[in-house]
Amino acid sequence: MLVFPNAKLNLGLYVTQRRPDGFHRLESVFVPLPWTDALEILPAAPGQPTSITLTGRPIPGDPATNLCVRAYELLQADFPQLPPAQLYLHKVVPIGAGLGGGSADAAFALKATNELFNLALMPEALESYARRLGSDCAFFIRNQPVLAVEKGDIFEEIDLSLSGLTCVVVYPGLHIGTAEAYARIVPQAPKFPLREALAQPMSTWRDTVSNDFETALAPTYPALADIKQRLYEAGATYASLSGSGSAVYGLWPAGAQPAPMAWPAEYTVWQGVL
Ligand SMILES: C[C@@](CO)(OP(=O)(O)O)[C@H](O)COP(=O)(O)OP(=O)(O)OC[C@H]1O[C@@H](n2ccc(N)nc2=O)[C@H](O)[C@@H]1O
C-alpha cells in the first residue's frame, strides 16, 4: 500500500507550562500542509525480516529505529498475525524543520498497516498508538485543522477554513532539535487567546498570533527573522516560524500571487495551496 504522509504547520504556538514529566503544555493550531513524503508498505518476501529502504533526504539515525519501523513494530506487538514487512520511504519533507515530517510518516505507517492488514482499528485507537511514538504524531491520524493542547496530542475542534490560501514555506537548512528548542522557552500564558485571535480576519493575525519558539530562537538564529521579513515584503498577510523551526511560512489570500523572492541556493522552498 502506497501513502503520502504530509507535513503540518503550526498557526500560533504557545508553550504555557512545564509538566512534571518534563514535557510542556502547549496551545497551537495544527494545519495539514500538502508537502509529502511517499511511503509504501508490503508484506516482506518469505523468510525475510521487517526492513526499510530509504531514499531521498538522508534521515539521521539507524534505519531500524526509523519512526515508520517503530510504528509497524508497535502494532505487531499487539497483532501477532502481522507478518514481517518491507517498507519503502522516499523522504522529501525537510527533517527537524518544525513540519512534523517524521511524525507524519509514523502516523501514516499506522494507518496504512491498519488498512492493508484489515486490523479494523478506529481513529481513537490509532491516535493512542500514535501518542506513544511522538507528541505531534496523533494529529496526523485525522489530519485536519485542530486546536492542539497538552503535549500537542489532545485536540479540540476549531472552525477555521484555510483551504485555498496560498502558502510559501522556506527551510533555511538549519536543523534545530525539538528538545533544544523547548529548553530555551520560559513558559507563559498567551497574550491573546489563540482561538479568539484566529476567529478575526487574517490581516489581524500579524499582531495577535505568534509562536513562542520564534522569540526564543531569534538571538541564535537571526536568519529566521530575516526570512519572515522577506515573506512580508513579498506580500504575505501572515508569516511565522512553524513549530520549533527552522521552517518559516507565509500565507496569502486565495488566488493571490506572492511577489518573486530570491533565496540562497541552500534553502528549500515549497509553494502551494492549502
Ligand atoms: C514543537 C512541536 C510543535 O508542534 O513541533 P515540531 O517543531 O517538532 O514539528 C511539537 O511539540 C514537537 O512534537 P514532537 O516532535 O512529536 O516531540 P516528541 O518527539 O514527543 O518530543 C521531543 C522532545 O521535545 C520536548 N517536548 C515535546 C513536546 C512537548 N509538548 N513538550 C516537550 O517538552 C521534550 O524534550 C521531548 O523529549
Ligand SMILES: Nc1ncnc2c1ncn2[C@@H]1O[C@H](COP(=O)(O)OP(=O)(O)O)[C@@H](O)[C@H]1O
Ligand atoms: N521517517 C522519519 N522522518 C524524519 N525523521 C525521522 C524519521 N524517523 C525518525 N526520525 C527522527 O526524528 C527526528 C525529527 O524529525 P521531524 O519530525 O522531521 O522533525 P520536527 O520534529 O522538527 O518536525 C529526526 O532527528 C530524525 O532522526
